[in-house]
Amino acid sequence: MLKAALLDRLWGKMSERGDFPMLSQSLRTTMAAVKNDELDFTSLVQVVLSDFALTHKVLRLANSAMYMAFGGNITTVSRALMVLGMDAVGHLVVGLQIVDHFHHSVPRRIDAKLELNRTMLSGCVARKLTERGDLRAGEEAVVCTLMRQVGKLLVVFYLDTEWDQIRRQLDAGIAEKDACVSVLGVSYEEIGIEAAVRWRLPEIIRTGMTAYEPARDDESRQAQWMRAVTNFSTDVANLLTAADLPVAVRDARIAELAQRYSRPLNTDPDVLIEMSISLAREEAGDGVMREINELRASADAIARESLVPEERIRAGVEDLRALPSDNALAPALTLASETVLAGLGFDRTVVFVRQNSGTFKARMGFGPKVDAVMPQLSFASAFQPDVFHLAIANSVGIFIENARDPKMVARLPDWYKRSFGDARSFVLLPVMLDNQSTVALLYGDWTHTEELRRITQQEMAALNELSRELRRFFAHAPVGELEML
Structure with missing residues (x-):
């Protein structure tokens, strides 16, 4: 496929x-x-x-x-x-x-x-x-x-x-x-x-x-x-x-x-x-x-002449738009994940997909040692006072500039800290359908950087555009495909 x-x-x-x-x-x-x-x-x-x-x-x-x-x-x-x-x-x-x-x-x-x-x-x-x-x-x-x-x-x-x-x-x-x-x-x-x-x-x-x-x-x-x-x-x-x-x-x-x-x-x-x-x-x-x-x-x-991050992300959005809505969901998610990874030079990306049980499970990821921790990356949709639940309740992306700030560490779930404790900064992009239900969450991070990295307003706008473009693939996904990813 x-x-x-x-x-x-x-x-x-x-x-x-x-x-x-x-x-x-x-x-x-x-x-x-x-x-x-x-x-x-x-x-x-x-x-x-x-x-x-x-x-x-x-x-x-x-x-x-x-x-x-x-x-x-x-x-x-x-x-x-x-x-x-x-x-x-x-x-x-x-x-x-x-x-x-x-x-x-x-x-x-x-x-x-x-x-x-x-x-x-x-x-x-x-x-x-x-x-x-x-x-x-x-x-x-x-x-x-x-x-x-x-x-x-x-x-x-x-x-x-x-x-x-x-x-x-x-x-x-x-x-x-x-x-x-x-x-x-x-x-x-x-x-x-x-x-x-x-x-x-x-x-x-x-x-x-x-x-x-x-x-x-x-x-x-x-x-x-x-x-x-x-x-x-x-x-x-x-x-x-x-x-x-x-x-x-x-x-x-x-x-x-x-x-x-x-x-x-x-x-x-x-x-x-x-x-x-x-x-x-x-x-x-x-x-x-x-x-x-x-x-x-x-x-x-x-x-220095190469595309800036915002342009790279928008190029990925255009690639998604070129795919028909009935295209298989996995290639669309792969393209989106790689666009986020390459566009911003992230060290890792992970795509969480909501299952019929209501649990968000990691279904694909890129970056060093991601495969090894994939089975541990999941969380229930029932509210918890952490940044992941804040993200799935949001209609736009969230950028955490300093994941090691003590106030932010308190808002990070234990499963995340065990798997991605080396993250310095990260972004969470919800994919929300028109009925306001969140069906997926894209994660990308920077790890061992010497200084904190930032995402500009223009880059975040492009990322939000990318997550909105993903909606139609979930809307047209056959029954059961989410469980099979």
Whole structure:
């Protein structure tokens, strides 16, 4: 359920921006032309010629040093196809279309630009790795390598809230794969495979973009080689672009990769090491490494351009509004909770949902060690003189600036102090239906901050708007769904 909802929302966001349908159609046209061989020679030429920038890139690559022996001075796309072959040019075009799509989709965020450049660098590694072999297989491997990163790129470019949450988990020391599944309910690889299916890329590319597993007996040698190329290229690009990684450590890890992949790539480990490290020495890939370094150097300036908390929360409200009222309640609550978490940089969020018994129980939460205390997070709706009961009787949110003030500590229930005794400040957002009954309560907090944090009036207004938007999902929730969350 969560996986389907996430993928539908992702593709909906892409369609809203108007660039996804265009990319899908051009990729499908390109792959159809490649599959139909001579009959669609003209179609593939037209795909390339329809875009001046694409024409320039195809001709430039066809005349680059790695292809010189095959054609010499190539001045037309038709000649490039004749010399390099339909498959090679077709996959070359697909790779360029994918990269261009993200180039033109990018917001100003530094993390989006860095992830795109890391992907481009992995393509550079794959092309360098395969330049002495079969052109068709080489360009196919480049597409596989780019597609291996597409799932992550789609999240970075189109799901700001979820990406911010993933980054917070990474900062807390959680492995990226685990953080991705925790936040999205689906892996980057699964998203990438879904993209490959929707773009109708061939089976060999869908196979080649997945994780490498040595000594598999159920696949062809070509598939094993393709997986090895894409995984080695991706891992090398990640090492070359890792922040604050000492050169000696980087080179040692590259050497480990070279030993692991030497056999499936049929290449001496020393050759793999030299090729990889040379990409760092020479600013390879049309200046990809140089641009990565420049982006890092100006990271602080670019970061200041990012959305302020109020705007992040309102963006989450718009995402909620885009969901139909009969949408499953769990995805709506997940989106709201992550919006609160990422928008204000909270350490934790929890969603309490009122059960038929009248008890408010924690049904989902994000942040360090939240899962461990979830069973202890509940309270009866019958009045008690504490801040939680004040919140569920209120129509707007409540912000507690200093949860450690003795007067406030006296208003905190024991179950809360046992579980969240490290909270410094927190907010409570009631979700109240038109009949004035509160059906849910959103909680978010800051913990070990050196100074007290505050929520502005504008931010609280945006939070209240978010909780009001949640009403309709509860109003339309099927009988029994609240108990099943």
